[in-house]
Amino acid sequence: MTALLSLAGLVAALQTTLVIPLLPDFPELLDVSAGDATWLVTITLLTGAVATPIVSRLADMFGKRRMMVLALSMMVVGSLIAALGGTFLAVLIGRALQGFSSALIPVAMAVLRDVLPREKVAGAVALTSATMGIGGALGLPTAGVLYDSFGWSSVFWVSAAAGCLLLLGILLVVPASATGTRGRFDIVGALLLSAALTALLLGISKGPAWGWSNPQTVASLVVAVLVLAVWVPYELRVAAPMVDLRVSMRRPVLLTNIAGLFVGFAAYANTLSTTQQLQLPEITGFGFGLSAAAAGLCMVPGGVAMLIFSPLSARVTARFGGRATLITATLVMTASYTFRIAFDDTVALIIVGAVFVSIGNAMAYATMPALIMAAVPLTETAAANGLNSLLRTIGSSSMSAVVAALLTGLTIELAGRSFPAHGAIVAMFAIAGAATFLATLAAMFLPKQRPAQPSPVGSATTAVTTTAGS
Numbered sequence: 001m002t003a004l005l006s007l008a009g010l011v012a013a014l015q016t017t018l019v020i021p022l023l024p025d026f027p028e029l030l031d032v033s034a035g036d037a038t039w040l041v042t043i044t045l046l047t048g049a050v051a052t053p054i055v056s057r058l059a060d061m062f063g064k065r066r067m068m069v070l071a072l073s074m075m076v077v078g079s080l081i082a083a084l085g086g087t088f089l090a091v092l093i094g095r096a097l098q099g100f101s102s103a104l105i106p107v108a109m110a111v112l113r114d115v116l117p118r119e120k121v122a123g124a125v126a127l128t129s130a131t132m133g134i135g136g137a138l139g140l141p142t143a144g145v146l147y148d149s150f151g152w153s154s155v156f157w158v159s160a161a162a163g164c165l166l167l168l169g170i171l172l173v174v175p176a177s178a179t180g181t182r183g184r185f186d187i188v189g190a191l192l193l194s195a196a197l198t199a200l201l202l203g204i205s206k207g208p209a210w211g212w213s214n215p216q217t218v219a220s221l222v223v224a225v226l227v228l229a230v231w232v233p234y235e236l237r238v239a240a241p242m243v244d245l246r247v248s249m250r251r252p253v254l255l256t257n258i259a260g261l262f263v264g265f266a267a268y269a270n271t272l273s274t275t276q277q278l279q280l281p282e283i284t285g286f287g288f289g290l291s292a293a294a295a296g297l298c299m300v301p302g303g304v305a306m307l308i309f310s311p312l313s314a315r316v317t318a319r320f321g322g323r324a325t326l327i328t329a330t331l332v333m334t335a336s337y338t339f340r341i342a343f344d345d346t347v348a349l350i351i352v353g354a355v356f357v358s359i360g361n362a363m364a365y366a367t368m369p370a371l372i373m374a375a376v377p378l379t380e381t382a383a384a385n386g387l388n389s390l391l392r393t394i395g396s397s398s399m400s401a402v403v404a405a406l407l408t409g410l411t412i413e414l415a416g417r418s419f420p421a422h423g424a425i426v427a428m429f430a431i432a433g434a435a436t437f438l439a440t441l442a443a444m445f446l447p448k449q450r451p452a453q454p455s456p457v458g459s460a461t462t463a464v465t466t467t468a469g470s
Contacts, residue, residue, distance in 0.1 A: 001115065002124040003352045004169045005108040009128045009337045010103035011162050013135020014142065017271070018159065019095070020142040022152050029152055030088040035209055039096050041050060042205045047099025049201050049393055050194045055103035056386025057242055060379055061185065062171070064111045065174040067103070067382075072081075072167045074100035079160035082218040083153045094156065095179065099161075106130060109369050110382035111174060123314040125373070126366030129385075130310035134362075135173070138303045141296030148293055154236060177281075189242030192231040197390075200224035204397050208404035209394045232253030242385060244380060252375040253384065255442045256368050259326060262439035263364045264395025266333060270357040272403045273428045274299060274350060276420065283414050285389075286422045288347055297349050312362040314370070322371040323446040325363060330440040332360030337433035341426055371446065394434075403428060 019026070020038050026037040053069070059067035078097025081090055105128065112124045146154045203220030210217045235241040247253060278295040280287025290298070315323045340353035369385050376384040410424035 001126070001173050002112065002120070004166070004173050005112060006128045006131055007122070008166050008170065008228055009108050009131035010070070010135045010138075011159075011166060012071075012075070012104040013131050014136070014139040015101050015152050015159070016099045018098075018143050018155055020146055022141055025147075025152070025290075030091060030099070032088045034446040036088065038209065041093055042202070043096045044099040045393065045397055046094045046198055046201050047210030048102030049099075049197045050059045051100045052103045052106065052390050052393070053193060053383070054190050055100070055318060056106045056382040056389075057190075058105075058185065059107045059110060059231035059382040063176065064114065064382060065176050067171060068107050068111070068170050068174065069167065071100045071107070071124045072099075072163050072170065073104045076160050076167065083156035083160060091156075096141075097157070098311060102389070102393070104460075105129065106385035107382050109373075109385050111239065113378070113381050115175060115184040115374055121368055121373075122318055125369045126314040126317075127307075127310045128367045129256045129369045130306050130362045132302050134306045134310075138272070138300065140299055141293065144291075144293035144296040148400075155463075162188060172216075177302060185419065186235075186238055186240055186242040189231065189235055189238060190228055192234065193242055196224050196227040196231055199227065200399050201394065204394075204401045207401050208408065211407075212417065243383065245250060247376055247380060247384065250375050251445075252371055252447055255446050256326075256371045257388055257391050259330065259357045259364070259393040259439040260368050261395045261444040262331070262435040262442070263330065263361065263368075264392030266337070266363045266395075266439070267357070268396040268399040268433040269403065269428050270302070270354055271299065272400065273425055274354045276403075276407065277344070277350065277425055278347065280419060284412065284419050284422070286344065286425070287419075298347065299354065301351055302354045305355045305358045306362035309359050310366040316363070317367055321448065322367050322374070322445060323448060325367040326371065326443040326446070327440055329360045329363035329367060330436045333357055334360075334433050334440065334449055337429045337436065340429045341433075344425070357413045364439070378410045396448060399432070400433060402431060402436040405409060432465040 023037055024033075026040065027034050030037070049174040054214050055067050055071055075096045078094040078100075080094070081093025081097065085091060085094065091220070108128050109125045112128060113121055115139050116124055146158060169176075199220045203224065206220075207214075207217045210310050234247065235243055238314065248257070275292075275298075276288045277286065278288050278298055279292060282289045282290070313325055313329070316328070336353055336359075338357035339356065341352070343349045343353065368388055372384050372388055373381055406424040406427055407420040410421040410427065411418045412421045413419075
């Protein structure tokens with residue numbers, strides 16, 4: 001079951017980067033502008049951000065297998081629409097439906113807590129959580145190879161086939177009785193949160209294209225703030241809230257979520273900046289002129305490193321506690337980004353730097369669910385992890401906006417063409433390193449934890465660590 005759910009998380013994470021290598025060619029393929037083509041990334045992000053907290057909450061209420069089947073079914077339908085449609089509108093609708101897959105990861109982690117023996121939960125959850133980063137790293141080369149070999153629609157056919165196989169596996173392996181606690185669903189809270197997230201991520205993701213002073217951008221961000229100002233007090237008053245803010249404000253949960261926001265922000269720079277620099281022409285003095293597929297393949301070692309270090313981080317957490325692991329992970333990322341600023345003369349050095357960032361990223365992503373699950377009731381596992389996943393997504397979206405602003409704002413003119421300056425890459429890594437250092441500070445204020453003692457056979461308790469002083 002662990003392998004199946006980790007694979008589900010991996011396929012879900014792949015959806016976020018699946019079309020990035022195709023973006024330069026989509027304007028011609030689908031007869032749209034370059035600006036319109038970027039919506040094929042933005043729409044998946046928006047749908048995923050809205051669907052993750054809602055589906056996660058429904059999973060806690062009505063059963064996790066049921067919601068995993070729903071999310072995967074939406075992804076498969078979206079993939080088929082995109083593959084068969086042949087028009088920009090069809091691909092846009094398909095990409096929107098693919099965004100539902102983002103909810104698979106927190107729900108899969110909650111299933112693992114429900115059904116696995118206590119001693120196996122930490123490693124399984126760590127690997128499933130880290131698929132967010134692994135999928136992002138592997139999505140680029142996978143899409144590039146498929147596109148080069150079989151055409152752009154092959155990306156969506158493969159996604160649909162993988163979704164169908166996973167759907168069958170979940171129906172056969174995941175028990176239908178995975179914990180669910182019936183109750184009233186907070187429709188008003190869900191609508192308010194959806195509106196706030198849509199406005200926030202729309203403003204962040206489209207800000208570089210629209211302009212940060214553009215009325216559309218300003219309006220989106222203002223609407224997000226105003227709706228959140230209504231949503232927060234409402235959630236504190238309602239009997240069965242969409243997001244239990246009181247639980248979310250517990251010190252271990254709050255600080256872990258803050259760290260998750262900064263780690264998600266910093267981690268995305270590793271993927272975007274690495275492929276950008278490797279693809280820049282050699283005349284820039286710091287680019288290497290690689291193709292999209294070759295640049296994507298350079299991210300594979302980082303994905304493999306994440307696959308290896310995710311379960312290893314669970315052992316570190318079991319031995320020293322989640323707080324120590326998270327601090328170590330964020331410090332590794334900070335040191336790695338410092339290395340990347342100083343050493344980028346060869347492709348090999350760039351790959352080394354990217355791998356070490358990925359190691360820290362894997363450890364952080366693998367540790368955060370353990371910290372959260374140790375601090376929340378069993379009946380709120382999916383919702384709590386869904387909120388953490390959402391904040392990582394918001395962090396990633398924010399970094400994508402920063403990357404776009406830097407690459408278009410700091411440029412050089414060569415042979416009549418404009419290219420990003422080396423200073424843009426350096427600034428990107430400096431900002432990412434500062435973000436991981438802030439994540440370190442948040443982790444340092446987490447309550448100290450001690451490894452959980454073995455529980456009696458048949459115990460329903462599945463907390464990974466015991467929090468002291470929370």
